[in-house]
Amino acid sequence: MSAIPGVALGVAQAGIKTAGKDDLLLVSLSPDTRTAARFTRNAFRAAPVDIAAAHVLATQGEPRYLLVNTGNANAGTGEPGWSAAMACCDAVATHMGVPVQTVLPFSTGVIGEPLPSDLIVTALAEAAGDLSEDNWDRAAGAILTTDTRSKLRSVEVELGGQQCRITGIAKGAGMICPDLATMLAFVATDVALEQKLLESLLASAADASFNRITVDGDTSTNDAVTLSATGRSGVVVEADSPECREFSEALTTLMIALAQDVVRDGEGASKFVEIHVTGGETQQAADKVARTIAHSPLVKTALFASDPNWGRILAAIGRAGLSEFDTRAVTIHINGVLIAEKGARAASYTEVQGQEAMDPTDLVVEVALSRGDEQAVIWTTDLSYDYVKINAEYRT
Amino acid sequence: MSAIPGVALGVAQAGIKTAGKDDLLLVSLSPDTRTAARFTRNAFRAAPVDIAAAHVLATQGEPRYLLVNTGNANAGTGEPGWSAAMACCDAVATHMGVPVQTVLPFSTGVIGEPLPSDLIVTALAEAAGDLSEDNWDRAAGAILTTDTRSKLRSVEVELGGQQCRITGIAKGAGMICPDLATMLAFVATDVALEQKLLESLLASAADASFNRITVDGDTSTNDAVTLSATGRSGVVVEADSPECREFSEALTTLMIALAQDVVRDGEGASKFVEIHVTGGETQQAADKVARTIAHSPLVKTALFASDPNWGRILAAIGRAGLSEFDTRAVTIHINGVLIAEKGARAASYTEVQGQEAMDPTDLVVEVALSRGDEQAVIWTTDLSYDYVKINAEYRT
Numbered sequence: 057m058s059a060i061p062g063v064a065l066g067v068a069q070a071g072i073k074t075a076g077k078d079d080l081l082l083v084s085l086s087p088d089t090r091t092a093a094r095f096t097r098n099a100f101r102a103a104p105v106d107i108a109a110a111h112v113l114a115t116q117g118e119p120r121y122l123l124v125n126t127g128n129a130n131a132g133t134g135e136p137g138w139s140a141a142m143a144c145c146d147a148v149a150t151h152m153g154v155p156v157q158t159v160l161p162f163s164t165g166v167i168g169e170p171l172p173s174d175l176i177v178t179a180l181a182e183a184a185g186d187l188s189e190d191n192w193d194r195a196a197g198a199i200l201t202t203d204t205r206s207k208l209r210s211v212e213v214e215l216g217g218q219q220c221r222i223t224g225i226a227k228g229a230g231m232i233c234p235d236l237a238t239m240l241a242f243v244a245t246d247v248a249l250e251q252k253l254l255e256s257l258l259a260s261a262a263d264a265s266f267n268r269i270t271v272d273g274d275t276s277t278n279d280a281v282t283l284s285a286t287g288r289s290g291v292v293v294e295a296d297s298p299e300c301r302e303f304s305e306a307l308t309t310l311m312i313a314l315a316q317d318v319v320r321d322g323e324g325a326s327k328f329v330e331i332h333v334t335g336g337e338t339q340q341a342a343d344k345v346a347r348t349i350a351h352s353p354l355v356k357t358a359l360f361a362s363d364p365n366w367g368r369i370l371a372a373i374g375r376a377g378l379s380e381f382d383t384r385a386v387t388i389h390i391n392g393v394l395i396a397e398k399g400a401r402a403a404s405y406t407e408v409q410g411q412e413a414m415d416p417t418d419l420v421v422e423v424a425l426s427r428g429d430e431q432a433v434i435w436t437t438d439l440s441y442d443y444v445k446i447n448a449e450y451r452t
Numbered sequence: 453m454s455a456i457p458g459v460a461l462g463v464a465q466a467g468i469k470t471a472g473k474d475d476l477l478l479v480s481l482s483p484d485t486r487t488a489a490r491f492t493r494n495a496f497r498a499a500p501v502d503i504a505a506a507h508v509l510a511t512q513g514e515p516r517y518l519l520v521n522t523g524n525a526n527a528g529t530g531e532p533g534w535s536a537a538m539a540c541c542d543a544v545a546t547h548m549g550v551p552v553q554t555v556l557p558f559s560t561g562v563i564g565e566p567l568p569s570d571l572i573v574t575a576l577a578e579a580a581g582d583l584s585e586d587n588w589d590r591a592a593g594a595i596l597t598t599d600t601r602s603k604l605r606s607v608e609v610e611l612g613g614q615q616c617r618i619t620g621i622a623k624g625a626g627m628i629c630p631d632l633a634t635m636l637a638f639v640a641t642d643v644a645l646e647q648k649l650l651e652s653l654l655a656s657a658a659d660a661s662f663n664r665i666t667v668d669g670d671t672s673t674n675d676a677v678t679l680s681a682t683g684r685s686g687v688v689v690e691a692d693s694p695e696c697r698e699f700s701e702a703l704t705t706l707m708i709a710l711a712q713d714v715v716r717d718g719e720g721a722s723k724f725v726e727i728h729v730t731g732g733e734t735q736q737a738a739d740k741v742a743r744t745i746a747h748s749p750l751v752k753t754a755l756f757a758s759d760p761n762w763g764r765i766l767a768a769i770g771r772a773g774l775s776e777f778d779t780r781a782v783t784i785h786i787n788g789v790l791i792a793e794k795g796a797r798a799a800s801y802t803e804v805q806g807q808e809a810m811d812p813t814d815l816v817v818e819v820a821l822s823r824g825d826e827q828a829v830i831w832t833t834d835l836s837y838d839y840v841k842i843n844a845e846y847r848t
Contacts, residue, residue: 097771098767098770098771099769099770099771099774099777099779100766100767100769100770100779100795101770131763131767132762132763132766132792132795132796132797133796134780134794134795134796135794136796137796166763167763167764167766167767168762168763168792168796168797277763277766277767277770353749353835353839353843354843357839357840357843357844358843358844360840360844361843361844361845363844366528366564367527367528367562367563367564367673368563370496370528370563370673371494371496371527371563371673373495373496374494374495374496374497374673375493375494375495378495381495383495383496384530396528396564398530398531399496399528399530400528400529400530400532400533400564401528401564439749439840440840440844441837441840441841443749443753443840444753444756444835444836444837444839444840445837447749447750447753447754447757448753448754448756448757448759448836449757
């Protein structure tokens with residue numbers, strides 16, 4: 057794990073989540089660090105999301121602290137939720153001697169419960185005392201809720217002869233549970249990037265990574281991804297330069313890895329499934345087909361059963377809303393085995409082949425539409441007993 | 453159960469489904485009976501759906517026989533599936549001495565297996581010999597697959613001083629499973645209706661009933677609903693007459709009852725849930741919100757747990773795509789209890805109230821958007837262990 061010069065992390069036990077577990081993370085960004093952020097498009101945005109978005113704007117991309125609590129999402133909390141989040145920002149500002157707008161708050165956990173801001177304010181000194189550039193591992197652990205493991209990724213990239221670093225952490229057992237598993241990711245690099253470029257690189261990497269994963273389509277109220285560039289490597293990445301393309305590629309690779317970590321740790325997930333749709337007349341059409349398959353409870357339960365149930369995949373494609381759709385032009389491969397073509401089971405297909413194709417934990421479902429040259433990829437999970445168990449038993 | 457003069461039903465054991473169980477239904481319609489039909493909009497329509505739709509057109513709404521098999525959907529079967537369905541129609545035409553276009557085929561069951569048309573052709577004589585106007589009960593049983601009970605409804609309506617009848621049967625454990633629970637419904641009446649009127653009455657009743665139910669959004673490849681009017685009561689229903697409005701109301705009531713029967717028997721369902729969204733700026737917007745809630749796995753698992761998890765409902769509303777959405781204007785009631793308002797838990801709400809509201813099997817979730825006067829209702833189920841069990845263990 058590469059530390060990022062200029063980024064220090066401190067964790068504490070505020071007592072919001074289970075007693076004796078880290079549940080508070082303070083991230084300090086050195087002066088001149090630029091930060092871009094992307095937030096959930098859910099209209100019911102949590103109070104901290106509203107505030108963080110406003111503070112990124114107010115500082116023109118130069119916040120100094122990220123404050124993250126787990127155990128409580130501070131969403132669906134109305135006006136008091138906003139005040140509680142601001143109280144936490146105020147405490148950081150006072151403790152650290154910075155303007156309140158330079159603090160970005162993030163929360164994850166139960167929706168609709170009042171945020172115990174007093175616990176956070178009290179634990180702040182502990183987190184601040186813990187600040188260190190070598191704390192990425194503990195930071196990755198401190199933001200988890202029902203996740204079963206940390207998501208922590210690091211890449212090095214040589215730009216203009218100099219080694220630069222990108223490191224990121226994420227949490228979330230999918231975007232699948234606004235109650236307990238909202239998705240957060242924090243990425244930092246030691247290169248220097250101008251604000252607009254930083255924002256556009258984050259946007260395109262997010263579109264290629266976190267916006268490509270789904271467990272059940274339940275976009276959370278708290279999703280947030282930030283990218284902070286400290287510039288401490290001395291390397292300045294200019295727009296449209298070869299270095300920019302290399303950096304963008306490295307960033308996207310890292311964010312895809314983090315996003316896939318989230319899917320692999322999805323609630324109840326026993327499969328990691330790539331849905332790859334080719335031959336769409338538009339990227340949107342290919343994406344719509346991929347998402348319809350990925351969200352189909354029938355497809356997902358079949359994946360759980362390792363059942364090569366191509367009929368359910370065909371049915372999902374058929375209801376994806378493509379106009380003048382010739383179903384006979386579609387072919388489906390699973391892990392390289394031709395399963396269906398011409399609107400029916402492939403002549404060459406055998407149940408034994410199908411069973412072998414479905415056995416691995418990692419599955420690639422390839423759907424060729426033969427309508428054009430556009431494609432889309434979605435990463436998703438199956439739907440298991442444990443998914444129902446986790447989401448039915450929580451809060452009861 | 454009111455028999456419909458002019459409609460005779462015969463069942464047989466063709467051996468497609470479990471041995472020793474009825475799995476074939478032949479319905480005979482008297483000459484001059486007019487029939488309207490509505491079919492799935494899934495692009496992967498089964499072969500019998502394509503043929504039935506073509507035959508309704510070819511006979512200008514005067515088919516003479518409906519032939520229904522369970523145990524095999526004849527979907528995803530390509531060209532051979534079309535030939536197999538036509539072979540069954542040919543056999544009926546020959547046996548009954550009618551043109552082949554007057555036979556409408558319907559299939560339900562597993563997708564992608566070849567239809568054993570020889571079994572159907574052989575069993576046809578048994579079904580024809582069994583034809584009787586008093587066979588509605590046995591007919592309702594013969595079309596079931598994984599359904600746990602028959603869906604059979606009858607209403608009488610006085611039109612112009614004369615008692616008229618509408619009787620219908622349906623099958624489907626939801627529209628939830630193209631593999632085994634595709635939805636079929638056959639409705640008949642003894643009034644006379646001109647073809648265009650018949651079609652428009654069926655369309656509006658279907659929109660208010662079967663098109664309002666969902667278990668998981670997995671529109672099947674075989675869905676079909678027919679309405680046959682024999683005219684044997686001697687009552688002619690004219691467009692825009694008071695009788696037409698009464699008939700339409702009675703038809704809609706009957707079809708809603710059948711549709712709700714399907715939801716109540718939904719795979720793994722432990723709850724029957726009405727999602728009622730009011731205050732939409734358009735009917736489409738209210739409908740979108742209702743369906744987003746009804747399809748959310750998080751909402752559905754909470755319903756299974758009898759957990760008044762309004763946060764998940766808010767999150768679903770928030771991702772339904774309404775523009776310039778003020779989340780503070782939303783209120784949510786469950787079985788009459790005010791749960792959430794102003795974007796947060798209602799001040800008056802207690803967990804005890806919430807638990808009491810969620811205890812019954814029948815739940816009404818009312819969402820008021822306060823954006824206009826349009827509304828929408830969707831009937832749905834919860835998502836239970838048994839749903840996963842049924843859909844993961846089938847075919848394995």
